Amino acid sequence: MKNKWLLSAVAVSTLLLVPAIGYAQDKGAEVRTLTGCLSKAEGAHEYKLTTENGSTWELHTKTLKLSPHAGHTVTVTGKVRAAAMHETKEKVKDETKDMDKGATEHGQLNVTNISMVSDSCKK
Numbered sequence: 001m002k003n004k005w006l007l008s009a010v011a012v013s014t015l016l017l018v019p020a021i022g023y024a025q026d027k028g029a030e031v032r033t034l035t036g037c038l039s040k041a042e043g044a045h046e047y048k049l050t051t052e053n054g055s056t057w058e059l060h061t062k063t064l065k066l067s068p069h070a071g072h073t074v075t076v077t078g079k080v081r082a083a084a085m086h087e088t089k090e091k092v093k094d095e096t097k098d099m100d101k102g103a104t105e106h107g108q109l110n111v112t113n114i115s116m117v118s119d120s121c122k123k
Helices: 002-023 083-095
Strands: 031-040 047-051 056-060 073-080 106-118
Touching: 031 056, 031 106, 056 073
Parallel strands: 056 106
Antiparallel strands: 031 047, 031 073, 047 056, 073 106
């Protein structure tokens, strides 16, 4: 009887952890899905996504039009440029967070999909 109760407790505990595991996005993942405010950057076809936690991403695409979404909250999916180097850089940042508490993630993303979440950005 005790074994069944223990097994049930372990099973429930494991199920409770699954959403938390799925929520945290791996900074080393090659494909990322990000949500944030899209803004026009300095270059002709350059755009920047700023996420709610302050992370910034330079967005690049040859197939999608990003300009209609400038000033909107969007969700983008794409492949991280130089994913291995990006992961190493972010690990170093994570290890030195005590020294630089304002350090946020920054990267470059080749966007393959975009969808509008809201026609404005949170202030």
